[in-house]
Amino acid sequence: xxxxxxxxxxRQNVFKHNDLLARxxxxxxxxxxxxxxxxxxxxxxxxxxxxxxTLTELGTRYRVAALVGDLATxxxxxxxxxxxxxxxQITTGTVCHLDAAMVDSALAGWDLGTLxxxxxENVGNLVCPASYDLGEGLRCVMMSVTEGEDKPLxxxxxxxxxxxAVITKIDLAAAVEFNRAAADRSIQSVRPxxxxxxxxxxxxxxxxxxxxxxxxxxxxxxxxxxx
Amino acid sequence: xxxxxxxxxxxDLAREEGERIGGRVCAVHVRLGALxxxxxDALTFSYDIACQDTTLEGSRLVIDEVPVVVFxxxxxxxxxxxxxxxxxxxxxxxxxxxxxxxxxxxxVALEVEQ
Numbered sequence: 001x002x003x004x005x006x007x008x009x010x011r012q013n014v015f016k017h018n019d020l021l022a023r024x025x026x027x028x029x030x031x032x033x034x035x036x037x038x039x040x041x042x043x044x045x046x047x048x049x050x051x052x053x054t055l056t057e058l059g060t061r062y063r064v065a066a067l068v069g070d071l072a073t074x075x076x077x078x079x080x081x082x083x084x085x086x087x088x089q090i091t092t093g094t095v096c097h098l099d100a101a102m103v104d105s106a107l108a109g110w111d112l113g114t115l116x117x118x119x120x121e122n123v124g125n126l127v128c129p130a131s132y133d134l135g136e137g138l139r140c141v142m143m144s145v146t147e148g149e150d151k152p153l154x155x156x157x158x159x160x161x162x163x164x165a166v167i168t169k170i171d172l173a174a175a176v177e178f179n180r181a182a183a184d185r186s187i188q189s190v191r192p193x194x195x196x197x198x199x200x201x202x203x204x205x206x207x208x209x210x211x212x213x214x215x216x217x218x219x220x221x222x223x224x225x226x227x
Numbered sequence: 228x229x230x231x232x233x234x235x236x237x238x239d240l241a242r243e244e245g246e247r248i249g250g251r252v253c254a255v256h257v258r259l260g261a262l263x264x265x266x267x268d269a270l271t272f273s274y275d276i277a278c279q280d281t282t283l284e285g286s287r288l289v290i291d292e293v294p295v296v297v298f299x300x301x302x303x304x305x306x307x308x309x310x311x312x313x314x315x316x317x318x319x320x321x322x323x324x325x326x327x328x329x330x331x332x333x334x335v336a337l338e339v340e341q
Contacts, residue, residue, distance in 0.1 A: 014257065
């Protein structure tokens with residue numbers, strides 16, 4: 001006769017390998033003095049356009065670099081490299097998100113001490129990236145005015161995991177009758193208190209505020225010893 | 228869909244723990260938070276695939292779905308969220324950004340046959 005199975009308590013975080021590596025990365029970024037911002041959004045929300053403009057404008061005053069994740073092609077990396085910043089592509093193949101191990105291997109041989117800002121552009125996806133800590137100092141979730149004001153309500157997990165929301169393509173707001181107040185209500189519903197900015201990477205509207213935000217957060221983290 | 232890689236992580240962890248405990252693992256119990264970013268049905272589907280050709284093949288995945296628990300600063304009490312779309316207290320309406328539970332995915336127990 002077989003004994004009944006016994007229930008043994010174990011208690012392990014399923015993401016522990018990723019979380020441990022992310023913690024190591026965060027410590028590396030801190031000691032190198034580089035401020036790391038990750039960007040998440042749906043495909044086509046304008047991550048690369050915002051990043052291109054950010055690298056170009058910040059690059060006149062700071063040492064900036066970017067890691068860019070995509071399922072396939074290095075088109076985005078080539079686009080971003082035009083800004084003059086150091087850029088590396090992470091091609092994930094069929095994987096729909098970046099994880100800490102991919103970031104870690106993409107950084108191989110890079111002297112982080114030579115950088116002020118490092119941007120990590122995640123794969124366009126509002127679901128899977130939410131579960132993976134990349135060691136970033138700040139996570140920026142983006143939504144474009146063409147996506148609908150209730151996007152945060154449809155993807156509460158990723159919006160909740162972010163530190164700032166950026167509404168993009170505001171030059172198109174009038175054409176698509178974008179309702180900013182409704183978008184703000186959706187964002188505040190899933191992440192009360194989250195700061196929200198609105199930009200157009202095309203016209204430059206809102207860019208000074210976005211750049212000032214990045215500089216201020218970098219200064220805050222340096223003051224706190226946690227870049 | 229990242230549930231297959233999540234299922235592979237669960238299988239790896241369960242195998243490590245199973246070897247430490249000794250015996251055959253016949254069921255794996257997890258706590259799945261409503262804000263974990265992992266979908267129950269996709270995880271169940273992926274689990275059987277992740278178990279193939281391992282010592283866990285044929286084992287069951289038992290999922291305990293955990294709602295989001297927040298702290299209401301006005302009531303000074305923990306509240307269970309009705310929906311992860313609405314982070315406010317259902318008693319007094321105060322916004323509740325402080326999350327106490329429901330974000331993680333945790334391996335909590337194994338059922339082991341000797």
